[in-house]
Amino acid sequence: MKIVYLLLTFGMITAFAQADENHEIIEKVMKEGLKGKTSPLAKTLDGSASGDEIKKLSELIATLKGTKAPVGDQAAYDEKVEALVAAADKVAGGAKDDAPLKTLKEASNCKACHKEHKPKDD
Numbered sequence: 001m002k003i004v005y006l007l008l009t010f011g012m013i014t015a016f017a018q019a020d021e022n023h024e025i026i027e028k029v030m031k032e033g034l035k036g037k038t039s040p041l042a043k044t045l046d047g048s049a050s051g052d053e054i055k056k057l058s059e060l061i062a063t064l065k066g067t068k069a070p071v072g073d074q075a076a077y078d079e080k081v082e083a084l085v086a087a088a089d090k091v092a093g094g095a096k097d098d099a100p101l102k103t104l105k106e107a108s109n110c111k112a113c114h115k116e117h118k119p120k121d122d
């Protein structure tokens, strides 16, 4: 019987480790890419970011792909992440008109995503 407990414990530790890693990925993107008036996202949206900064931002945002929604519906979260990654990608691709920027602004709506997927005690 002991082996069962051992496996259960191991399973729990693995689950915690994965949740932790998930949180770290999301936190890194939020803090290094999205948060604040001078964040790479803010600079990208107001047009003051360099091509390099925009590319770095899109690469950072792409790490959100495959993360688990801490709360809320996973499919709805995936959809938001997908839209955000695609929009950042498009802007990084150097599109000249304003449409991709507008899409990025909509896809990076902090409140829309946090309301459904950010834990309340965070």
Ligand code: HEC
Binding pocket: 022, 023, 024, 026, 027, 030, 031, 034, 035, 036, 041, 069, 070, 080, 081, 084, 107, 108, 109, 110, 111, 113, 114, 117, 118, 119, 122
């Ligand atoms: C596609 C969804 C999504 C979008 C868009 C989004 N966030 Fe988040 N954000 C999250 C999730 C999910 C968490 C909670 C992560 C966790 O607790 O594991 C979070 C957490 C945060 C945190 C707390 C990080 C920490 O754990 O210390 C900050 C700060 C933050 N977001 C800033 C922003 C800002 C600013 C914007 C808009 C410019 C934004 N986010 C847009 C999903 C999003």
